[in-house]
Amino acid sequence: MNIIIAGDGEVGFHLAKMLESEHHEVTIVxxxxxxxxxxxxxxxxxxxxxxSTSVRILERANIERADLLIxxxxxEQVNIVTCLLGKKLGAKRTIARVNNIEYLAPxxxxxxxxxxIDELVxxxxxxAKEILKLLTESAATEIIDFSEGRLSLYLIRLDxxxxxxxxxxxxIAREYPRLNFRCIAIQRDDKTIxxxxxxxxxxxxxxxxxxxxxxxSELLKLxxxxxxxxxxxxxxGGGRIGRKTAxxxxxxxxxxxxxxDKERSEKLTDxxxxxxxxxxxxxxxxxxxxxGIRSMDAFIATTENSETNIFTCLLAQKYGxxxxxxxxxxxxYFDISKKIGIDTMINKKLITASHIVRFTMDxxxxxxxxxxxxxxxxxxxxxxxxxxxxxxxxxxxxxxKGAIIGGVVRNNEGYIAVGDLQIKAGDKVVVFALPPAVQxxxxxxN
Numbered sequence: 001m002n003i004i005i006a007g008d009g010e011v012g013f014h015l016a017k018m019l020e021s022e023h024h025e026v027t028i029v030x031x032x033x034x035x036x037x038x039x040x041x042x043x044x045x046x047x048x049x050x051x052s053t054s055v056r057i058l059e060r061a062n063i064e065r066a067d068l069l070i071x072x073x074x075x076e077q078v079n080i081v082t083c084l085l086g087k088k089l090g091a092k093r094t095i096a097r098v099n100n101i102e103y104l105a106p107x108x109x110x111x112x113x114x115x116x117i118d119e120l121v122x123x124x125x126x127x128a129k130e131i132l133k134l135l136t137e138s139a140a141t142e143i144i145d146f147s148e149g150r151l152s153l154y155l156i157r158l159d160x161x162x163x164x165x166x167x168x169x170x171x172i173a174r175e176y177p178r179l180n181f182r183c184i185a186i187q188r189d190d191k192t193i194x195x196x197x198x199x200x201x202x203x204x205x206x207x208x209x210x211x212x213x214x215x216x217s218e219l220l221k222l223x224x225x226x227x228x229x230x231x232x233x234x235x236x237g238g239g240r241i242g243r244k245t246a247x248x249x250x251x252x253x254x255x256x257x258x259x260x261d262k263e264r265s266e267k268l269t270d271x272x273x274x275x276x277x278x279x280x281x282x283x284x285x286x287x288x289x290x291x292g293i294r295s296m297d298a299f300i301a302t303t304e305n306s307e308t309n310i311f312t313c314l315l316a317q318k319y320g321x322x323x324x325x326x327x328x329x330x331x332x333y334f335d336i337s338k339k340i341g342i343d344t345m346i347n348k349k350l351i352t353a354s355h356i357v358r359f360t361m362d363x364x365x366x367x368x369x370x371x372x373x374x375x376x377x378x379x380x381x382x383x384x385x386x387x388x389x390x391x392x393x394x395x396x397x398x399x400x401k402g403a404i405i406g407g408v409v410r411n412n413e414g415y416i417a418v419g420d421l422q423i424k425a426g427d428k429v430v431v432f433a434l435p436p437a438v439q440x441x442x443x444x445x446n
Contacts, residue, residue, distance in 0.1 A: 001360055004029065004061050004091070006052035006071040006082050010329065011097070011123075013039055014349040015070060018370075019360060020045050022439050027061045052082040055089070064090030070356055072097040072121075080117065087116030095119040095356055099240060121355045123348040127302075128244035130351070131325055134344060135233070135249070135298055137216070138323050139225035141206070141343040144369045146380045146430050150414035151210055151407040153369070153378050153430070154181075154219060157343050158205045161224030170197035176222070180215025182416045184208050184406040184432045187374050190335075192434060194404050206343070206373055210406030210430060212414045228322050230297045234258065236282040236312050237303035238268045241327060241346075245300060250274040256291055258282045260303075282312045288319070298323040302346075306330045313342055334372060345372050363442040366428060376434050380409075381445040385425040389444040395419030402434035403441045 003019055005012050005028045012028055016039065020026045026045040030036055033049035040047050050057040052071060063069065069091040071079035076098040083094035098120050102108065109120060137143050142155035158165060164172055169183060185208040186193040186201070193199060201207065211219050220227065231253055235242045238259035246257050255275040259265045265279035280287045282301070293299070299316035301309035301324075309326035310333065316324050328337060328345045337345060350370040358365040358379075367380040383389055389397060394405055394417055405417040409428040415421065423429060433441050 001025070001067040002062070002065050003027070003068045003070065003360065004058075004063065004066045004086070006030075006069070006073060006079070008032065008073040008075075009035070011072045011349050011352050012070075014331070015072065015353055015356060016045055017043060018353055018357060021435060022360070024360060029057060029061055051078075053078055053085065055085060058082075058086060058089055066091040067093065068359060069094045071095070072352060072356075076100060076103075080112075083117045084115060093118050093359065095121060095359065097352060098122050099124060101125050101244075119356075119359070121352060123351045123355075124240035125244060126351045126355065127241045127327070127346050127348060128248065130346060131241070131245050131300060132248050134325060135230045135323065138228035138230055138298070139220050139223075142371065142373055144367075144378055146367055146378075146407075147409040147412075147414065147428055149213060150409050150412065151212060151430050152216070153184075153406070153432075154209045154211055154216070155343075155371075155373055156207055156209070156220070156223045156225055158201055158203060158207055159224055160203055162201065162203070163222045163224060164201045165203055166200060168198055168200045169195055172222075173197070176218075179218065180416060181209050181211035181219045182406060184210055184404045185374070185376070192374050192376065194402060194432075194434075208371075208374075208432060210416060210432075212407075212416065215416075228297055230323065232292070232296045233298045233300065234288075234291065234293065234296045234316070234321075236299075236301040236309070237327075238264050238277070239302060239304065242300070242302040243268065243272065245302070246272050246275045253297075258287070258291070283308060285315065288312075288315060293319045293321065296321045298325070300324075301326045303327070304329075306333055310337055310342065314340065317341060338373065343373065347372055361442055362439075363446045365442075376432060377438055378406075379431050379433060379438070379441075381429045381431060381442070383423055383425055383427045383429055383445045387425070387445050389423045389429065390425055392422075393419060394421050394423065397444065399444075400433075400437040400440035402437035404432050406430045406432055 002025045029048045029052045036047040069086040071082040079096040083096045140154045144153040187206040235257045258278045269277045299321045301312045306328045313324040313326045354370045358368045364382040369378045407430045408415045
């Protein structure tokens with residue numbers, strides 16, 4: 001595909017990196033010429049320094065040839081104008097990043113589509129929803145639902161309490177023949193393993209498991225996990241994510257929100273009714289102690305500074321808070337965060353990419369999740385008539401190296417992928433895939 005990305009920093013660059021690695025023809029428009037020079041030295045993309053709302057700039061980017069125009073700058077008005085102009089100038093499909101959740105109401109989305117914007121993505125809203133899901137299923141490190149929860153991908157870290165340590169997948173299947181879940185990947189240190197029956201679990205492993213709803217309790221039991229009852233929550237940062245999370249949580253938990261900006265704190269007091277708003281610096285240990293950090297069940301850090309979020313979450317862990325969730329915008333911090341004990345992370349770049357990348361696939365992809373704990377994707381494909389995947393049972397399919405089928409949704413019922421299962425046209429198939437395998441695996445379902 002011929003793709004134009006309008007960005008003003010890391011989100012646009014992250015998308016460009018992903019799409020360029022999948023052999024799309026990518027042009028990135030950004031006002032920062034020095035950043036574009038750095039980008040060109042690392043990637044095979046065309047760059048144009050300038051404002052994406054300029055007709056001249058869009059024409060230089062060959063907008064009339066664009067299969068997809070993506071505008072993800074921080075100013076939603078720029079994104080809207082860019083996409084409207086781009087569609088009029090010939091772009092086949094347009095996607096705009098927005099902040100105002102009012103735009104996402106179905107009748108408003110329909111209006112934007114009539115004007116020429118095909119898709120709207122609001123990373124902050126999706127991030128807040130992910131946080132709420134992680135608090136609901138508090139024993140997991142990462143959770144992705146497919147087909148409205150008929151299948152889910154759970155990530156759990158195996159500690160010394162896990163009942164599966166030292167056992168191979170074959171042994172576990174023999175001991176528990178009626179399990180409603182399947183391990184599809186293991187991350188051990190810096191290595192990602194697509195497991196066979198002879199692979200075993202070790203303490204410290206991150207296990208990616210596809211499960212049906214009725215398999216969750218057994219999964220957590222074997223993983224040595226217990227659900228944390230979330231009653232008291234502390235949120236750091238009153239931006240869009242923190243504010244949205246507090247609004248959703250305040251009717252089911254006791255919520256305290258700390259923000260360093262006095263003016264914003266005053267506005268939050270008026271905007272959020274049942275949350276205690278505190279104006280202060282969350283890096284102040286005495287403030288955290290005074291506000292009862294020791295009694296918290298969850299601590300969520302959503303400031304604009306990744307270092308502050310990591311630091312305050314480490315402080316919360318020191319005080320015994322069982323569930324911490326930092327917003328980490330710098331993906332380079334992911335590995336070190338895991339090594340110092342922070343497994344659960346939220347990242348707006350990955351959220352945005354997850355929503356957008358599916359529109360660049362050859363096959364029909366109803367959902368895709370760019371995982372934060374490993375460089376891999378979880379995808380849900382719709383199987384086409386006469387596609388290669390329908391010709392043989394799963395065990396006889398030639399899956400690309402680095403990809404594995406986790407489950408199938410058929411007639412609104414989820415099934416764990418077993419060797420004798422025959423995929424049919426119309427099925428939705430959940431696949432875990434490392435980056436080199438993503439494009440290859442699409443041919444199975446097309």
